[in-house]
Amino acid sequence: MLRLENVTKVYEGGVVAVKDVALNINKGEFVFLVGPSGSGKSTLIRLMMRDELPTNGDIWIAGKHASALSPWKVPQLRRSIGTVFQDFKLLPNKTVYENVAFAMEVTGKSRTAIHSQVPQVLKLVGLSAMADRMPRSLSGGEQQRVSIARAFVNRPLILLADEPTGNLDPATSVGIMRILDHINRTGTTVVMATHDHAIVNAMRRRVVQLDRGRVIRDESRGVYGASGATEDREEPVDRAVTDDDRTTNPASAQTEVETADTGQTPTENRVDEAISSEPTEVVAEAAVEGDGG
Amino acid sequence: MTGLSYTLREAVTNISRNGLVVLGAVLAVFVSLTLTFGTLVLGEVVRINTLQWAEDVRVSAYIRDDVSPSGITDLQTEMESWPEVDEVFFMSKTASLEEARILLANRPAALRVIEDDPSIVPASLRIKPVNPDDYQTIVTRAEAMPGLLSVESAAEAIDGMISLRDGLQIMSLFLAIALGIAAVALIANTIHMAIYSRREEIEIMNLVGASNWFVRTPFLLEGAFEGFVGAGLAVLVVVGGLRIASNQLTELPDWINIGIQSDYLARSGALVLIFGVVAGLAGSGLSLAVHKYLRT
Numbered sequence: 001m002l003r004l005e006n007v008t009k010v011y012e013g014g015v016v017a018v019k020d021v022a023l024n025i026n027k028g029e030f031v032f033l034v035g036p037s038g039s040g041k042s043t044l045i046r047l048m049m050r051d052e053l054p055t056n057g058d059i060w061i062a063g064k065h066a067s068a069l070s071p072w073k074v075p076q077l078r079r080s081i082g083t084v085f086q087d088f089k090l091l092p093n094k095t096v097y098e099n100v101a102f103a104m105e106v107t108g109k110s111r112t113a114i115h116s117q118v119p120q121v122l123k124l125v126g127l128s129a130m131a132d133r134m135p136r137s138l139s140g141g142e143q144q145r146v147s148i149a150r151a152f153v154n155r156p157l158i159l160l161a162d163e164p165t166g167n168l169d170p171a172t173s174v175g176i177m178r179i180l181d182h183i184n185r186t187g188t189t190v191v192m193a194t195h196d197h198a199i200v201n202a203m204r205r206r207v208v209q210l211d212r213g214r215v216i217r218d219e220s221r222g223v224y225g226a227s228g229a230t231e232d233r234e235e236p237v238d239r240a241v242t243d244d245d246r247t248t249n250p251a252s253a254q255t256e257v258e259t260a261d262t263g264q265t266p267t268e269n270r271v272d273e274a275i276s277s278e279p280t281e282v283v284a285e286a287a288v289e290g291d292g293g
Numbered sequence: 294m295t296g297l298s299y300t301l302r303e304a305v306t307n308i309s310r311n312g313l314v315v316l317g318a319v320l321a322v323f324v325s326l327t328l329t330f331g332t333l334v335l336g337e338v339v340r341i342n343t344l345q346w347a348e349d350v351r352v353s354a355y356i357r358d359d360v361s362p363s364g365i366t367d368l369q370t371e372m373e374s375w376p377e378v379d380e381v382f383f384m385s386k387t388a389s390l391e392e393a394r395i396l397l398a399n400r401p402a403a404l405r406v407i408e409d410d411p412s413i414v415p416a417s418l419r420i421k422p423v424n425p426d427d428y429q430t431i432v433t434r435a436e437a438m439p440g441l442l443s444v445e446s447a448a449e450a451i452d453g454m455i456s457l458r459d460g461l462q463i464m465s466l467f468l469a470i471a472l473g474i475a476a477v478a479l480i481a482n483t484i485h486m487a488i489y490s491r492r493e494e495i496e497i498m499n500l501v502g503a504s505n506w507f508v509r510t511p512f513l514l515e516g517a518f519e520g521f522v523g524a525g526l527a528v529l530v531v532v533g534g535l536r537i538a539s540n541q542l543t544e545l546p547d548w549i550n551i552g553i554q555s556d557y558l559a560r561s562g563a564l565v566l567i568f569g570v571v572a573g574l575a576g577s578g579l580s581l582a583v584h585k586y587l588r589t
Contacts, residue, residue, distance in 0.1 A: 049500070071505075078502030091494055102494075105299050106503035154501065 001027045001158060001189045002048055007057035009043050009213075017043040019213040021057070025191060025206075027157070030184045032200050033193040034224055035210035041193035044210070045162045048191060049081050050074055062157050079107055082151030082159040082188075086166035088143045090135040090150075096122065097131040100149045107154060121149040125179050141172030148179055152188070159183060161192040165199065173199060200224040303511035307487050308518065315519060318483035322523025322569060323530075325472035325479075330531045330565045332465040337553055337561075343458045350425040352432055352446045355415040360440040365416070368438060372420055375434060377427040382419040390414045415442055426455060473572060476523070480516050480576025487512060488580060509581050516577025517570045524569020528562040 002025040009018040018040045025031055033041045046052040047059060050066045059067040062080040069077060090099050097118055104114045122128050125145040135143055144164055151159055161180065165173035177199050184190045194200060200207060200223060207222030208215055308315050354372075356365060365383060372381045384392070390411050397404040407414060420435065422428050428446050435444040488495065498508050535553065 075499075075502045075504045075507075078500065081502075083500050089493065089497055089500075091497065102497065103501040106498045106507055107501060108504075108507065150497075150501070 001025055001029070001062060002191065003058075003060040004044075004047070005058045007047060007054045007059060009040075009047060009052060010055045016213050018047065018054070021210075021213070021215055023208065023215065023218070025189060027189055028184070028187050030181070030190045030203070030205040031192070032203075032205060032207045032222075032224075033191065033210060034195070034200060034207055037195075038212075039210040040213040041210055042162050043213075045083075045160050045191070045193050048158075049083055049160050050077055079154060080157045082154070082156035084144070084147050084151050084159065084161040084164045086163035088135075088140075088147045090143055090146055092135055095132050095134055096127055096138070096146050099135065099146055100153050103150045103153050109154075117153055118149075121153045124152070124182070125149045126175075139172070141168050141175055144168060144172075144176055145179060148176070148183070152183055156188060158189045158191065161190065161194075163193055163195065165194065165196050170198060177203065197224040300507070300510045300514065304514035304518065307491070307511055307515045311483070311487050311490060314483050314486050315515070318480050318519045319523045319526070321479040322476045322520055322572065323526040325476040326524050326527035326565055326569055327530050329465070329469045329472045329568075330527050330561070331534075332461075332468045333561055333565075334531055334535060334553065334558075336461045336465045337557055339458055339461050341553065343454050350422060350428060350447070352420040352422065352428055352435065352444060354418040354420060354435045354438070354444045355442040356417060357440050357442050358412075358415065364440055365418070368440060369418055371438070372418065372435065375431070377422055377424070377430050377434075378420055379423045380421045382421075384417045384419055386412070386414055386416045389417055473568065476520070476569070476572045477576045477579065480519055480573050481579040482576075483519060484512050484516050484577045484580040487515060512581055513574055513577045516573035516575075516580075518573065520569035520571070520573025520576070521566065522569075524566045524572075527569075528565050532558055532562060 002023070004021050004023040007018055007021045007023075008016070010016050021040075021044065033044060035041055043052065047054055048061065050059075050061065050069065054067050057067070058065065061077060064073075064077055066077060091102065094102060100118045100121060101114050104117060109117075119128065119131070122131055125148055127142065127145055127149065130138065130142065135146065138146070144167075148161075148164070151161075159180070164180070165176050168176060173196060180190055180192065181203070204221045204223070207217065207219050207224070209217035209222075354368070356368070360368070369381045369383060372378055390407065393407055393414050394404065397407065420431055422431055432444050432446055435441065495508055535558070
């Protein structure tokens with residue numbers, strides 16, 4: 001699904017962001033990209049979405065030779081990729097529904113398809129009741145769920161997430177990870193760059209560790225910091241729910257905690273338990289419907 | 294079609310969201326094209342009037358009294374064979390005297406000299422050029438003919454008229470180019486601002502795979518709209534101004550004609566509208582080509 005062959009990215013001024021990376025990610029895999037800040041995770045994500053071109057090497061995305069693709073073919077390629085960012089990138093003047101529908105409208109989907117798909121995806125991320133709300137009235141976790149809904153509404157083959165839980169408290173992060181996990185179960189390949197030890201350790205999925213632009217570890221069921229690997233302890237596992245998140249919208253923060261099926265501050269075990277708990281009826285239903293397009 | 298309705302809706306949203314900037318661009322196009330169209334119309338007024346004057350351009354070849362009637366006929370036939378010459382009229386001494394009496398009605402001293410000795414007014418051949426610009430060639434050729442006292446033309450008046458006409462044509466061309474570039478640049482600037490104000494949407498469109506044309510078309514439509522409305526206002530103002538001028542300026546001398554043909558106004562007005570739309574598209578295209586948010 002994603003293949004990188006000896007990919008190097010050097011920015012202007014000679015900064016080497018990615019060095020000689022070879023990576024093969026199969027359909028349906030869930031891959032964590034971990035490593036300290038500046039290790040090249042975000043650059044790798046941008047290379048995988050063809051937002052950047054490699055200085056050297058080749059990249060294949062969904063069967064297409066992305067690094068040799070003409071610029072006018074890039075939009076078509078992007079339709080097979082969903083992207084989620086730490087800062088959500090929602091349009092402040094559109095409602096939740098409109099933000100999600102936007103991804104379908106601008107790719108020329110019919111009104112009928114939009115009317116049928118958007119509510120399904122909003123149900124998947126647990127935001128059916130908030131379809132008419134504006135992004136500024138949502139908590140960080142809810143905004144990120146809107147962003148995931150938008151990334152998934154066109155049923156991409158690949159979902160790339162760059163620090164999707166970076167701005168969220170642990171309980172909210174668990175909710176986000178459950179959604180990503182269930183999207184992955186529909187067959188979508190998920191690649192997620194993260195600093196979140198608890199989540200990586202709890203999910204036990206493939207872990208690719210980067211250090212100064214190089215892949216220094218690639219384990220099929222890895223944890224965040226393996227023995228001998230470069231450790232990155234910037235983010236405490238048991239950080240508190242941010243005041244901002246609670247004060248902005250206490251009600252929705254509560255909703256998130258409930259959705260995540262966690263009532264307390266999560267430890268890694270609780271995270272594990274929360275993420276791997278049985279999907280809700282809503283999620284399971286949407287996952288089945290997810291095959292449509 | 295979602296695509297078409299989306300594109301139109303977004304173009305309207307752009308325009309309404311940046312109302313003041315759009316108004317500025319429309320006014321700039323309006324002023325530029327009013328000046329350009331106004332100059333074109335002024336050029337047409339001069340062209341019509343110079344045409345009218347050109348009809349009256351004559352070279353006068355004054356004949357010596359000793360030339361026989363058959364000699365005069367030979368001169369006339371010879372001149373009529375020249376390619377620069379349209380027609381040659383013979384003015385007898387009597388007809389020339391009558392003309393002199395009319396022309397010198399306000400100059401009694403000169404008139405008295407003629408009345409004292411009418412025989413001093415010579416007969417003449419009045420030569421009408423095919424093209425008034427060629428009068429000097431006719432003068433030179435006629436001066437080489439035998440039996441003539443002198444060959445004269447209203448040289449200064451003709452030269453002045455021709456240079457005024459040519460000057461206006463050059464000026465209107467220069468103005469059209471300069472103001473056209475200004476209109477394109479102003480629209481480009483407006484679209485640049487519109488793109489900047491929508492950079493988040495554009496970024497998301499690029500992320501989810503909107504085609505390049507899908508992203509760009511609303512901005513092209515906005516530019517075309519601004520150009521069209523600005524040009525439309527310019528046409529209304531110039532045509533309306535001309536109508537008012539025709540009705541109000543009844544005191545104009547007879548020799549000035551501002552009655553421009555409607556088909557000229559319709560044709561040039563349509564050209565101004567097309568130019569406005571093309572300038573709008575060019576301005577948008579220019580902005581879209583250089584804007585960093587639109588690079589894939």
